[in-house]
Amino acid sequence: MLTHPQIEHCPLFRDLSTEDRAYALTYFDSKTRTYEKGDFLHQVSFPLQRFGLVLSGSVQVYMDDIDGHHIIMAHVEPGGLFGESYAFLGIDAPIYICAVSEAEILWMSPHRIKAPVSPVSQLDQELSNRFVACLASRTLQMNQRIQILSRNTLRTKLITFLSQYATEKGDSFTIPFDRASMAAYLGSDRSALSRELSRMQAEGILTYHRNHFRILK
Amino acid sequence: MLTHPQIEHCPLFRDLSTEDRAYALTYFDSKTRTYEKGDFLHQVSFPLQRFGLVLSGSVQVYMDDIDGHHIIMAHVEPGGLFGESYAFLGIDAPIYICAVSEAEILWMSPHRIKAPVSPVSQLDQELSNRFVACLASRTLQMNQRIQILSRNTLRTKLITFLSQYATEKGDSFTIPFDRASMAAYLGSDRSALSRELSRMQAEGILTYHRNHFRILK
DNA sequence: AAAAGTCCGTTGCTTTTGCAACGGACTTTT
């Protein structure tokens, strides 16, 4: 797992020397495990002892609402984390996690953040800070999502969603969702989404093919 | 501020002895300040050095979206926190915070979480853990909000919203929003919301008056 | 006490959206 280039993209491990990274893996008491496409990494209402870092493949996090609908909470690509909050709090996680494709996961424990082993080295403190920073960043990400979902028409939700991608990746980008997932992510209906995308393409606002988009205006 | 009973409701200070609580205030380098109704506690794009604890009154946190619409991110009552993520990350906060009523705020710095002063006492560690737990809990709260906003009809959003309150407070409760804020919180239109509430009352699902609700079915 | 302001329900109208169903393009399986 040390050789996974993806690990560089994770703020937890970025810019660490090889020794420091090896230390970090023990600090978080890490274990890797691979999953086949469609496997469940976690089931609803089990405590999540560890949080995960996606090394390869991708996973999606879901919740069920009161009526039994599946709500997609997150799509996690290599370098991305999931479950940090539940793992830190040590509570039952009302989520389930599913491998979108064959995936390799680094499972890590936040135990030493909560109960540091003295003496606390500078690296220990740095790793702790990075973990907390990941928690804080997560709320910023969720703010972005709430911004999208707070808009009251599908058109404006779409514009907000695509603008966020465009801000980060430029005018041409690929999203990690198929239409159905994208509609769920936007809190909308798949056919309504297809219709709206068609309209926007007809109006010359953007072009797209499947999950690749190019913003024109 | 030591005498504010509200402080007991904050997970940061709950169940601390009087001395420990006094120590906590210095640990977080706390300062209090009062605001008049309508005052801004923070303006967009300024770094947030400290996070806030509402001692009395209430505040609301807003963001502006791309088109200049105001999105309500949070309503914070006595005992509630705001701005922890931005304060910890030390970044510009794209939010503004406004006093809904005359409000007394305890401003606290997360500095010693990031850079502990040795020797780190057991209480230091406890306070650090509590702060991180607040960050983690924040993401759970936001998950609740996303659950509401992900529903694709106003009726189901309302049911989800009200069910969350009913789960926490029982069948009869008062919400901290007027209609306009409630509609913004649900990502909807005020008149559409009024209309839907009327219908649900006519159907015998609930009764309400202003911001007080009673769930019947 | 009058005036101004706030909050909220109501309603008419138009647009948007959800929903269900169908079919085509493409991929995977057998």
Add this chain to the structure above:
DNA sequence: AAAAGTCCGTTGCAAAAGCAACGGACTTTT
């Protein structure tokens, strides 16, 4: 190669929702 499966665009229709405007109840100001 046929069959089955997946993904997505399209469309018709009915329901939902946005929008704008009005008026009543109530509160605050002057």
